[in-house]
Amino acid sequence: MPYIPNSPSQIKEMLRACGVKSPADFYSDLPEEIRIKDDLDIPAGISEQQLKRKLLALSDKNRPLDKFNSFLGAGCYDHYIPxxxxxxxxxxxxxxxxxxxxxxxxxxxxxxxxxxxxxxxxxxxxxxxxxxxxxxxxxxxxxxxxxxxxxxxxxxxxxxxxxxxxxxxxxxxxxxxxxxxxxxxxxxxxxxxxxxxxxxxxxxxxxxxxxxxxxxxxxxxxxxxxxxxxxxxxxxxxxxxxxxxxxxxxxxxxxxxxxxxxxxxxxxxxxxxxxxxxxxxxxxxxxxxxxxxxxxxxxxxxxxxxxxxxxxxxxxxxxxxxxxxxxxxxxxxxxxxxxxxLSLLGRKGLREVALTSMSNAHYLRQGLSRIRGIKLTFSPLIFNEFVWFTDNAPQVLNELYKKGIIAGYYIGKHFNKYNGGVLSCCTEKKTKEEINDFINSLAEVLHGEKAYIR
CATH class of the missing domain: 3.40.640.10 (Type I PLP-dependent aspartate aminotransferase-like (Major domain))
Incomplete structure (x- = not known):
């Protein structure tokens, strides 16, 4: 619905009905020292075309997940939606x-x-x-x-x-x-x-x-x-x-x-x-x-x-x-x-999504185990995500981010004793090429060399 402001005559009529002389009278109970006395710094109106350009510029600051090779999980998962x-x-x-x-x-x-x-x-x-x-x-x-x-x-x-x-x-x-x-x-x-x-x-x-x-x-x-x-x-x-x-x-x-x-x-x-x-x-x-x-x-x-x-x-x-x-x-x-x-996937389809996610997670875990400096101390009995440890985990994650890879969720923000821990997740959307890219890039960040997993 378009915004149509009240005309001066309409404002006068409303003030008269309320029994006050100006809109400022509505704020008479507020102490003077907390009232804004100057005009608000609100820019002048712009055209629809200018507004659209401005909003597009703002939206360009977003970082959609599909622009990254992402292994984020920790409660929110990137599954394919029919x-x-x-x-x-x-x-x-x-x-x-x-x-x-x-x-x-x-x-x-x-x-x-x-x-x-x-x-x-x-x-x-x-x-x-x-x-x-x-x-x-x-x-x-x-x-x-x-x-x-x-x-x-x-x-x-x-x-x-x-x-x-x-x-x-x-x-x-x-x-x-x-x-x-x-x-x-x-x-x-x-x-x-x-x-x-x-x-x-x-x-x-x-x-x-x-x-x-x-x-x-x-x-x-x-x-x-x-x-x-x-x-x-x-x-x-x-x-x-x-x-x-x-x-x-x-x-x-x-x-x-x-x-x-x-x-x-x-x-x-x-x-x-x-x-x-x-x-x-x-x-x-x-x-x-x-x-x-x-x-x-x-x-x-x-x-x-x-x-x-x-x-x-x-x-x-x-x-x-x-x-x-x-x-x-x-x-x-x-x-x-x-x-x-659930109706669209059916019993067989849902199980296939779950098994593929699990298989991808185990494949990634096995690949990371080959990299020097990566520790996998937790149980291998997992579903679709697991924790791996490395020194300077936040810095490692930042370097991978520069390469277009979101390696996972840093668990050190919640658990001091696990300050080198990263929780990585795989869903059915992950391809072997994407997983191998993560493994090779992590090896390169840590040691300046690739793991050469293809």
Missing amino acids: AALSFIISQPEFSTAYTPYQAECSQGALQAIYEYQSYICRLTGMDVSNASLLDGGSALAEAVLMSARLNRRNTVIISEALNPEYKEVLKTYLKGHDLKTYEVQVSGEGKTDLSMFLNACDKDTSCLVFQSPNFFGVVENLIEIKKLFKDESVLKIMVTNPLSLAVFKEPSSFGFDIVCGDGQPLGGGLRLGGACFGFLAAKKEYLRQVPGRIVGKTLDSHGNVAYCLTLQAREQHIRREKARSNICSNQSLNALASAVY
Whole structure:
């Protein structure tokens, strides 16, 4: 809509209706010393052509990921997104629709959300899923609060290998609650020290939080977790990359009560870190404590299949003070995009994407192991990313950047003891030529010579 300013006569009429003589009278309560007395330094108007040129110049300062040979991961992954996905979710029935409170005129949107929930349940092996949350961090925080509501305990034990940004979100969420966290260190292999985890448990422990594959890319010993932690009153939460579940066994088979994470790998882009959404799935007995919206499937009065938002008494628009969560929005369009992504790929296609990503990551890891000065101290049991160590890692990363290579995520910014660590990721988009270019360039930066991998 074009901006049409008020005319002087209109301004006078509005001031008269408000009972004041000038716009300055509206600011009479503000002390003189904090008022701006000079005109703001705002440039004069320009033509549409000049504006377009200016905006293009600004956009040229961006550094799109497709202009680099990128190995970034750490929570956001560069997977291929089928062209049909954007077309489908751009349909106005999806992209402009609000919360489908009126089931009678929202059956299409409700069914799409129901299908999303079904996909998440199938991937995780859990009984129930909500209709999405804001992102992976908020999904974890909601899972922790859900656990505290279920067993009325106040200690949350988390792994050091949990995504550092998730830890920050969790810390923020828990500020208003009588809950405390205890962090367990990882072993030399980059895995959670389960014996320390076990020793940290006591009568006040509400839940245990694991991430697998963890932030360092290592797959945790889930079989051992199932053996060691048998107390059903202490809930076990697993944070995971949903794409990894196309090749690994579902978390439900290892005794987890709640599974959550970020759905970005399932059809989400990398536009300034997104688009993201949080997923959360749980056992059926915890259904009434699940936060956010849930779509149910039923029959209408004529016996036809129908969908509707169900168990709404859990939500803040019904019982504000007693709501399971006061989250006022979610990421339904992004969740819908993941359902479209999973539908387009199918079981076979999704597994192929996951296996190719895993294969590329192992190929890169093997190539880096041949370079002098590169240490791979963590477990080789990985999915699509891993940590490698070198001296002067920030400087090495900067030199590679000059060559058009984003080698990975510097983990030293979060972990002082790993100040030489870089987390590198491969997806199905990586070619052998791109991976070899990274390996050879790293060898050249470190030693002035190529690794000569072709």
